[in-house]
Amino acid sequence: MEVNPLAVILVYFDSKGDRLLFRYPTHTHQLGEELTLTSNKKKRNPFAVHTDDHDDQTPNISAAKSQGGQLQGFSDDVLSTLFAVKPQLCNQKFELKLNDVRFVSHPTLIPHKEQRPSNAGTSAPSTTSNASSTSPANAVANVAKKQQMLINIVFALHAKASFSIVKCYHELSKRLGVALKFEEQRSGYLTEETSQMARTHDEQQPVERTFELIAERCSLAQALKSIYHDLCTTGLLSTTLNQNLTLSFCLPQKAHQLHKKGSMVDPETIDRCLRSLKPYHGMLLLVDFAELLDCVPPTGARMLLQLVEVYTPLMSLQSMASDADLGIDHVYKLVSHLVYWAKATIIYPLCETNVYVIAPDAPLHTKSHLVEKFSMRFAGMSLFEVISDFSLPTSIGHLTTPLQQPARQGILAQMVLWMLQHHLLMQLHTYVQFMPSDDADEFSDAATAAAQPPGSNYVLGSCGNLTEDDDDPLHGGSMLSMSSQPLPVPHIHRRSIQEDHFSVGDGSLASDNIAVQPSSSHKSNFSMTASLSTDNCDEASIDSMDEQKINELLQIFDDADRAAIRRIPASLNIDDLSLMVKLYQMGYFKSEHHLEEIMYFENLRRSQLLQLLDKFRDVLIIYETEDPAIASMYNNK
Template sequence: MEANVNPLAVILVYFDSKGDRLLYRYPYQTLGQAKTASEDQRKSRKRNPFAVTHVDDLLQTPSQVVASQSGQGQLQGFADDVLSALFAVKPQLCNQKFELKLNDVRFVSHPTLIPHKEQGSRTGAGTGTSSTIAANPSKKQQMLINIVFALNAQASYSIVKCYHELSKRLGLALKFEEQSSGYLTEQTAQMARTHDEQQQQPLEDTLALIAERCTLAQSLRSIFHDLSNTGLLSTSLNHNLTLCFCLPAKAHQLHKKGSMVDPETIDRCLRALKPYHGMLLLVDFAELLDCVPPTGARMLWQLVDAYNPLISLQSMASKADLSIEHVYKLVSHLVYWAKATIIYPLCETNVYVIAPDAPLHTKSHLVEKFSTRFAGMSLFEVISDFSLPTSIGHLTTPLQQPARQGILAQMVIWMLQHHLLMQLHTYVQFMPSEDEFGDSASASCSQQLRDGPSDEEQEQDADVDQDELHDGSMLSMYSQPLPVPVSSVSISIGGLHRREASEEQSSLASDNIAVQPSSSHKSNFSITASMSTDNCDSLDSIEDEQKLKELLQVFSEPDRAAIRRIPASSNVDDLSLLVKLYQMGYFKSEHHLEEIMYFENLRRSQLLQLLDKFRDVLIIYETEDPAIASMYNTK
């Protein structure tokens, strides 16, 4: 697959009023053997001495077959005059995509028409061109420049599209430099003179000499090597214009070998970006500047100064004094260039599991790399804790030292950077169960709700509640998270949960005080007041009953019956929150808990208590976020 990503060659074809010419190509290799075999074969044939050799005949001769040798990865089999005739297209085909497939090679480019700089004479420019412009100043001369990339014919559509985009950008950059300083005319004239001077020399020597004399040839050679090695290039044309480009299918393999991430997959991930998402850098800060031109460096550094894997993109935008739209664009750019990845901000409630395609064999280079980063630690020992879905909070205890908690967080970040862990999110599906016992069961259930539970049933319920609390129910596992192990953010989160607990305890205490009867007021006035209070309570109960019926109208009759059997459905607040989330579409397995918490401004404890109360009609399960995981599960 990697061979389909790398270019086989880059070719520069020039065409103006004097004709077409292949000025430069890289890599350059000896074609003498192919030419000699072709000439011998043509001489051995008995042909009409007056016949004209047709280009199609050359394409079909066995010695002239275009071949991409897998060992060398080079373009072989075509002479320069044939390539020049192929790619010096007519003006009607310019300024649009040009694609040609011959045997096992695909050529892709964007031919560009560039007008000559309007100037009577120019130092270093061709004499013929300048004299033509001077003689006809009203006629604007144009030249065609075509930078062609030769690819393996099996390259995907996404890869071909990326190379076409690069050829288009190169044409526009050269057009800009030509209009500002006549750079292209000067370079092409110097290449043509070198070819004329070195006619008796081997072709590879001529092309090597061109690379020494012409900065444009040096730029094309640098582009070829960058695309083959890293897929990332930052090239300066004419020491003035910086061209930045990324080939994602190649660049993302630097962090996960064998992955094929195309731009369409990245676009799907970036379209799903939300303010609650976070960013995780995959490279050092020093490696970030090569992905942006100098004009965009200032805004990037603003984001880098505010970077923290523990906070969301919205928090980073506020800290960096940038709009969330600018943060989206910067983060999208870093993700496209394989400099960063999208995560949910690191906290103790995050659940992780070993990625299914993690390279964890005994000879993996990551084993030694992990030991170098964390002295005295074994990668297999640390990552074994995530053999089953596990939250960071379960791996920490209040008795651990803060330094140990910080090291654990750093190890999790390291494993996320190397795609060894995968985060699981909790999704909710509304799925009411059928009434298996018929109307009699519903009648007995409603009668029991009216009469209230017996003493024995109350004792059994209390025992069940205690067992669920100690055996690891959903609330016991998630509603009381431990402090986050690093940075000041962890302290604030832990304090938040402690404040919630204290608020709940204080509210319970105030409720107990409110319902305590007063024995000192036994006058007629107090009796009248109590009677009026009873009337208000009865009115409130009637209003609550009416509101409950209105809320249940949202559901169908079978769903309504299933919800009525749940004791929490008699609470207006609980049922109102359930109906609100149901109407918003959060119970269709399309939104995880973190997303619901963000958009509805809910605490995790509130949401988990609701799910626990209505667990008879709500099913929860854990899986990865498809938008984020799609980038790293592609082969």
């Protein structure tokens, strides 16, 4: 509730004085006559200095939120006096906190549009008479003063509203002031509207009835009323002033709650996420295509249509930019705008290797409205039955088989996208950390090989624990044989896997979906002899040049790390060691870059990267977690 405004107030000030012309809601249970200044109730010495009378002179608004979130406790005279500020305070942020209400605005000085010749004739005598009684300098100052007016659109908020919310309302007040200034200079719109409001006030109607009549007669009052309702319902507004100028604004703290209730997404959080955008990221729309044009100005509608025509959650931003014939920077701006307006979210392009798990704050109680909504979208399917497959981190490829019909795979992809749109699932990425064993650790390859019983292997899980695993002809002893990996596929020759072309983030469901078959070194039970024979790295065959090259590559490590790497059989392979050292030097093994990012920037296939991690599993550990840049938008309460 602290996001919603309590009221919107329009205060006007010119040479004739200040006046509160309009406020909404009109029925605010005014207590002004009873709770205004108490100085009228007791006589005071005019020569006394009063230091402790602030509480007595401040209207009581402690019940401002008890009447349906409406403002109460102020008379119109008090409000007009508060917000008819001096010119020195104009064109900058104005903020005032009284008890549990915070007022924020951007007072704007607006020059009057030049009067027509008929009006100029009537005003000339008064100007001449004033000039005869005052100095020429004062006359010029008075004319300049009469030619400008102050307009102040004030939003009353809860006092506990965050700085981010206050900043957004100040920006909205500033934009309204700029828009009214433009329309005043173009057609004198503000002068006409304020004159109509003032004439309505002069009819001596009851206060609530006066504001109702103003809302019926004046388009500016109707616009302010529409703005108030849009802020309280969706946080998205698109208001046209004077049937000419369209003002679009988004209150992200409110707009993002439409897709996830209870979340509090600040603009600063969105900016951090958008600064992390990479070409390999993808976009997932949260609304229908028809709702997208409401959030972009006419100048950007054409580019948005180009992007929407090629949009698919299976493609990366770079691929969509290429297909739409747009620059990647333009795509970034369009996607950022849609994300800010809660029209889209950032994902990694959907493919079979993506690993998902149920979001910890997913609304999956029995009375959730999403249960019925899911059944209406996918007839005959149960949300609880489908999402139970993701109780543990699971890849899409794990839930499909080569013998499954393509239609079934397409339905599964649609259900995953639906659950992502409603924030029921979150994606987990694999991160790598370089962590060689300690010198004091008695663990050694020979000792482990001797201590292990025949036919048993040890697998390093996602938590970094060594767990005994049965002998698996495909995944035995592999660090990458985790539950989140795709199911084993029929035996494929190793060469065919290496020669297969995988596209990074191209969105194809058929890409990157083959479980990489570990090399035979995985079954060696840490046996140095078996590993060397498998990789054709017999120590006797290592010539002096290769040995020198290996020593040069290992110079970047200290003695302990160098010794740990030399114990790994794959370190005798120049190509494997060079790739590992290159990725280490680039900083990819510091738990800051997931596999998809490494694949994109280093132009590697998933099979190449997974094989490398498996070969150097003694010094590289992996774990799965969500992308912090994307997850930060949906973990705020």
